Amino acid sequence: MRSTDPAGDAGGVRDPTPDTSTGTSDTPVRSAGSPADAGDDRQTVSFVTADTDPAPSGPPDPQADPDVVDLLEPADGVPPLVTDRTALSDAAAALGSGHGPVAVDAERASGYRYSARAYLVQLRREGAGTFLVDPIACGGDLGELGEALRGVEWVLHAASQDLACLAEVGMRPDSLFDTELAGRLVGYPRVGLGPLTEHLLGVRLQKGHGAADWSRRPLPADWLTYAALDVELLVELRDRVAADLDRQGKTAWAEQEFEAVRLAPPPPPRAEPWRRTSGVHKVRRPAALAVVRELWESRDELAAARDVAPGRLLPDAAIVDAALREPARRDELIAMPVFRGRAQRRLADRWWSAIERARALPRPRWPASAPAPDGPPPAHRWGDKDPAAAARLAAARAALAGLSERTGTPVENLVTPDVVRRLCWAPPPETPDAETTAATLTGLGARPWQAELTAPLLAEALLARPEEKDAQGSAG
Structure with a gap:
């Protein structure tokens, strides 16, 4: 499922969707009058900020960009929907005999259904083609597909949104590449599937059905077109993003992040979920x-x-x-x-x-007026509760902001805000050093690359002290 782009045009920041060569033998169907090789000479960009955006007063209008072409139909057409075990076995055999990574996507019915189950699974692999699979019609068990793809790299966009519902139908990857998460590490200004495809491949995907009720049956033809297009260029997109990761020296970062997403356990149930009631x-x-x-x-x-x-x-x-x-x-x-x-x-x-x-x-x-605290208090209260901790947090934030500028990676992806708050709230060692700080960060859930990169800066931030008020000001 295509992710929303919470960063909008300002930056790819999170709180905490063909062959592996540069191209494919399939030629996308493009809008009339568009050059067939419009995207062949386009260069990827390692880091883009609002200052370098060609239209700094607002997002560029893709309709006005002659280099962006519309992808209206899958190159091989929309495949028939897989709705029985025989067709599922045929799909598994074809995908298993393909080569290179497999693009995977899932559509749910968020906003319509209580469950987060997958109502459609899309797959595409070079040498096999595209498959649209109805898990409901297939009895809710797509384990045959999962087995056929053992040892194959799965390419998803915003994988954390889809892995749970895929696991529910028996599909679990052995290896993962997340194009959205990779895009955040590279520092692209927008990391939704549509903006990334336009930016890196010069192709505009069909829009309009991402928030549809995918539990509806029969599925409309234009929805199936939309679903097939979501995996049409995903492996090609993966290759472009991977090239930028490699050029920036961030491939190891990405590999650790992908593995953390792949192996992440289900979130624990909330103690008081009703407190999330809006308002x-x-x-x-x-x-x-x-x-x-x-x-x-x-x-x-x-x-x-x-x-x-x-x-x-x-x-x-x-x-x-x-x-x-x-x-x-x-x-x-x-x-x-x-x-x-x-x-x-x-x-x-x-x-x-x-x-x-x-x-x-x-x-x-009766419930308490406020939920039981889980971790440090809100940061805006630190100045009154613990000025020393507030000074440490301010220094840490400033150091990480500078690191973000130097690396082109959002602060939240360098190390999560919760980890930073917990580190700074706890009483620090008398002489914090990079090694001790790295061990603490790892214990709080930071990945090895995050701990190695940020520990020296954060160890220094832990030495920060509150500014002393001058005697005259205090007397006044």
């Missing part, structure tokens, strides 16, 4: 927070049973509204916005029962 910060009283919790949990239970996205049953805003307005009776609840709708009136008894359960809770069972 919950408006609710301050514990008794009202109990209402939010009961409504959220009741909605989540029903959403899981129906495999419907929770927000389609009851929006977060309605949950928060009910907690703040405190309706005294069921009639008052169904008179409120959202709750007065026809669908909500059918569920009114469920929502009202949740509110009544919350109000019946004894005070000791």
Whole structure:
């Protein structure tokens, strides 16, 4: 699935989708009047900032760029959908006999379904072609594909978004290349699949169905075209990004990052997932927070049973509204916005029962006003709580910002902000050195390349002390 590009045009920054040669025998279908070799002489760029953007006042208009051509159809056409075990076995045999890396993508139904299962899997490999596989029609087990691709490098864009749903259907890579993550390490200003393909290959992909309901059956023809195009040039894109990684001396960085993504365990369940309700910060009283919790949990239970996205049953805003307005009776609840709708009136008894359960809770069972701390406090409070830690954090941030400028890699990819905060909040050794700091960073989850690169700078930052107020200012 194509990732969104949270960095927009400002930079590829994260919080913490053909043959391996430079080309392929397939000739993409291009828009009328476009030169067939429009992208053959285009050079990759190692690092681009807003200052070097050809249109610094805003993102360049791809429609106005004569060097960017439209990819309207896969070179070999849209393949038939694989919907039975016989066709699945044929696909596995073809992909297994292909050569070079395999491009892999998956489409989910986020925003429509409760589950994060894959509703379509796309694969393309040189010598085999493109395959569109319906995991649902194939019984939810694509292990035959996974076995056929043992030892093969899988190329995904934003792999962390798709690996879990692929594993659920029996597909797990032995080797991985993530074009989005690699793009962040290189320092491209935009790392979504579309912008990267335009920037490096001079080709504009079809847009419009990334957020579609892929659980829909039958899948529309234009959706299948979109899905096939997502893997059409992915291996070629991989080669261009890999060349920039190599030129910048970052190949080893990328390999460690890819392996960390490939082997990452599922995230642990959140202690209080209901606290992620949008707008919950408006609710301050514990008794009202109990209402939010009961409504959220009741909605989540029903959403899981129906495999419907929770927000389609009851929006977060309605949950928060009910907690703040405190309706005294069921009639008052169904008179409120959202709750007065026809669908909500059918569920009114469920929502009202949740509110009544919350109000019946004894005070000791009310939720706390704020979640239990997990790690250091917010950085903006450090100045009051621990000025020495605040000084260490400020020095660390300044040092990492300089390193980011020198390497062309976003700070967040050099070492995650959480790791930096935890390092700076803890009391440092009396004489911090690079070796000790590197060991601490590794213990906090940093990769070896990150620890080796940043430890000398962060060890020095740990020596920072708060600025002393002058005596006259203090007396005043």
